[in-house]
Amino acid sequence: MDTAASVTSKALGILAAFSADAPRLTLSEIARRAGLPLTTAHRLVGELAEWGALERDETGRYRIGLRLWEVASLAPRSLGLRERAMPFLEDLYEVTHENVQLAVRDGHEAVYVERISGRQAIGVVSRVGGRLPLHATGVGQVLLAYSTPELQDRVLEQPLKAFTKYTLTDPKRLRQVLAEVRRAGIAVCDRMVDPDSLSVAAPVFGPPDGADAVAARVSVGATVVAALSVVVPSDGADRLGLVPAVRAAARGITRVLGGVSPPR
Known part of the structure; x- marks a missing residue:
């Protein structure tokens, strides 16, 4: 249970790394802002991108994905x-x-x-x-x-x-x-x-x-x-x-x- 909670917290920390002032981030920037090792950030960002919570643009930077907006709009x-x-x-x-x-x-x-x-x-x-x-x-x-x-x-x-x-x-x-x-x-x-x-x-x-x-x-x-x-x-x-x-x-x-x- 502790491990699952820790993974959830890290994933939420990745999403929280984005803001109006920083809507697009590189993997290194995400890792730094979320306080995660680069390898951990790479794995979790990949999973979030596969689900649609994050998207990668033509420059290689990540941004919040439409799937996350779709879910949030149901609040x-x-x-x-x-x-x-x-x-x-x-x-x-x-x-x-x-x-x-x-x-x-x-x-x-x-x-x-x-x-x-x-x-x-x-x-x-x-x-x-x-x-x-x-x-x-x-x-x-x-x-x-x-x-x-x-x-x-x-x-x-x-x-x-x-x-x-x-x-x-x-x-x-x-x-x-x-x-x-x-x-x-x-x-x-x-x-x-x-x-x-x-x-x-x-x-x-x-x-x-x-x-x-x-x-x-x-x-x-x-x-x-x-x-x-x-x-x-x-x-x-x-x-x-x-x-x-x-x-x-x-x-x-x-x-x-x-x-x-x-x-x-």
Whole structure:
């Protein structure tokens, strides 16, 4: 059993060696980043490539394979949510023609499960499958605001990364902002993760579902399962004009999920 667990851990370490900054790696780079002997890395990479979790390009470097993406796309937290949310994300995009994003919480991070972006939309640092800390983004602040006090304490006890000079890194000030997000049901993050962008985010509610739902329950029948946002250029942004559209999209997704939006 220990050997099997060790092999599994090593294989997962190989997959974890890849990142947005390093999507293609040589075998030597994989071995170094995973902390494995070259011979072990060679054997495991070969097995992962044979199964389809990794692919080898024309330069001899490895990248994540389509088989792994196919399996990951079946994750229940994103599959049903994305399918039901997509019509409302598309409607919000048609209204704004800017970046529309959908995220869920995983630990202390927001994981982006869907995004719609046009050619003229402002560039963003997020990507589908990517992660950002909860304190610095609109969707993250929404997810954090509706989490338990215990989770908020754990997040705020850790050093908070500053992406720009506007990022909230003072725990006391961030607590005040989270309380306002929960009161208003909306988060506005201006230049906190990117110096040129502003995001407006709102919570998506679903029906209570086990321990995770209890942790996020706002009132009877109200559970935050995701957050959606629109990201626009900060300069000249009509934040007040964006709020109704974002709220409407979030409520639409909440409705099809069978959730209940608590009164503000």
